[in-house]
Amino acid sequence: MTVALETRNSYENFVLEKDIMYFRVGEHGLVSFHGKNFHIKKRMSTEQIIEITTGSAFFKVNTDCYVNTHKIVQIQDGKVFFEVKGADSKYTSVTKLRQYRLKEIVQQHKAEAAKK
Incomplete structure (x- = not known):
């Protein structure tokens, strides 16, 4: 019997909350997603953009950029770091202005993770 392993191409079929560290919303529906070892630009409809920007996993850090609050390692000197x-x-x-609120959210996630 042959078993076919299903492989996931993270460049085309990424999971937003799991694979993406942050994304930027550009003009005309162009969204630039940044992952650990890649970044992808995709055209999205207005409804799709509203859906991803209003979700609880991402926080708006400036006019066009949203960060994944679960992927943040450190916030320092006006920068959000996602890795070492x-x-x-x-x-x-x-x-x-948003740095203080983001630090609060990250602390909440750490407290929740410690309870589990």
Whole structure:
């Protein structure tokens, strides 16, 4: 009997909350998704953009950028880091106004994870 293994192509069929660290919404429905080792640009409808930007997994850090609050490792000096801080780390900037609220959300996630 032959068993075919189902492989998932993360470049085309990514899971938003699991694979994406942050995304940027551009003009004319162009959204740029940034993962650990890739980034993809996709055209999306207005309804799709509203759906992903209003979800609870992502937080708006500036005018066009939303970060995955479960993937954040550190917030420091106006930057949100998603991996080990250093030369190879992925990060995006956050406004000072939103930095405080984002830190609160990350602390809540850590507290919830510690309870489990």
